[in-house]
Amino acid sequence: MEHPRISHLARxxxxxxxxxxxxxxxxxxxxxxSSRWIPAFAGTTIKSKISTGPSIYETWPDxxxxxxxxxxxxxxxxxxxxxxxIGGAVGATFYLxxxxxxxxxxxxxxxxxxxxxxxxxxxxxxxxxxxGGSMEGEYIVIAGWPVQFLRPATPLVEEALKEAVSRxxxxxxxxxxxxxxxxxxxxxxxxxxxxxxxxxxIEEGVLDAARFQAILARHGLVDAWxxxxxxxxxxxx
Amino acid sequence: MSLDLQKVLESKRALRRSLAAxxxxxxxxxxxxxxxxxxxxxxxxxxxxxxxxxEASAAYRKPxx
Numbered sequence: 463m464e465h466p467r468i469s470h471l472a473r474x475x476x477x478x479x480x481x482x483x484x485x486x487x488x489x490x491x492x493x494x495x496s497s498r499w500i501p502a503f504a505g506t507t508i509k510s511k512i513s514t515g516p517s518i519y520e521t522w523p524d525x526x527x528x529x530x531x532x533x534x535x536x537x538x539x540x541x542x543x544x545x546x547x548i549g550g551a552v553g554a555t556f557y558l559x560x561x562x563x564x565x566x567x568x569x570x571x572x573x574x575x576x577x578x579x580x581x582x583x584x585x586x587x588x589x590x591x592x593x594g595g596s597m598e599g600e601y602i603v604i605a606g607w608p609v610q611f612l613r614p615a616t617p618l619v620e621e622a623l624k625e626a627v628s629r630x631x632x633x634x635x636x637x638x639x640x641x642x643x644x645x646x647x648x649x650x651x652x653x654x655x656x657x658x659x660x661x662x663x664i665e666e667g668v669l670d671a672a673r674f675q676a677i678l679a680r681h682g683l684v685d686a687w688x689x690x691x692x693x694x695x696x697x698x699x
Numbered sequence: 700m701s702l703d704l705q706k707v708l709e710s711k712r713a714l715r716r717s718l719a720a721x722x723x724x725x726x727x728x729x730x731x732x733x734x735x736x737x738x739x740x741x742x743x744x745x746x747x748x749x750x751x752x753x754e755a756s757a758a759y760r761k762p763x764x
Contacts, residue, residue: 490718525734526731527727527730527731528724528727541718552727552730555723555726555727555730556723556726557717557719558719559715559719559726560718560726560727560730560731560733561733562733562734562736562737563733563734563737564734564737564738606731607734629723630723631723631724631727632724638740657706662715665712665715666715666716666719668719683709
């Protein structure tokens with residue numbers, strides 16, 4: 463039964479099953495069988511082209527985000543990480559137009575170190591450094607991209623990781639949050655750019671309304687949705 | 700070229716949809732290119748201690764402890 467307070471969402475759900483039937487489509491599940499490994503750092507040279515300032519954003523390496531995906535897949539195959547999924551702007555790119563972003567957010571669960579009950583990211587950093595990755599603050603640079611490994615900090619993100627879907631990029635499998643979870647996370651985080659991204663999700667019609675409603679209700683986001691709806695959707699012609 | 704705002708908005712929406720509909724691999728290559736441009740732009744911008752107002756990091760993006 464749909465939540466009575468999600469009026470705008472429910473209306474679109476009744477009409478089309480998605481927010482915008484013109485572009486709406488389900489997320490296909492892809493097979494993991496086509497996995498292949500190419501060394502992530504082969505031929506990658508990290509060089510500085512901009513000399514001012516210490517920021518990671520001022521290095522200009524040979525970038526290839528697909529190498530990041532291959533590296534993370536290999537980490538998973540080697541048992542360094544358990545389940546993983548891409549979130550943030552890169553995750554959104556699987557459903558929306560590409561938007562400039564400076565880092566890759568990988569959500570994952572960490573293995574406890576051998577003989578310890580303490581969960582630590584140290585094995586991740588050691589693994590990647592041994593393969594040519596370089597540490598930059600809380601990031602590790604893989605194939606020219608600053609990558610941040612994040613543990614799910616909220617029940618919503620935990621669920622997003624658990625229910626992540628597998629997609630295919632040129633024969634390489636990759637795990638990514640569903641569009642509905644990415645949209646719910648933008649609502650929960652609530653910065654200006656998150657609201658803009660949520661509007662994009664709605665405009666592109668990639669959200670399954672029933673799934674999205676259920677997520678909002680499960681994670682106490684109905685009021686936030688109503689506020690967003692009043693602010694951005696109800697006056698839309 | 701049109702000065703009709705509705706036509707402009709429709710045109711922009713169509714472009715965004717065509718970009719969104721591209722294969723993921725192609726969109727990821729676009730991310731590589733966009734980041735390169737972003738780095739150039741940031742490199743020529745004012746330093747971070749300029750007093751400019753900046754957006755806070757997302758709450759869920761805590762670095763690994």
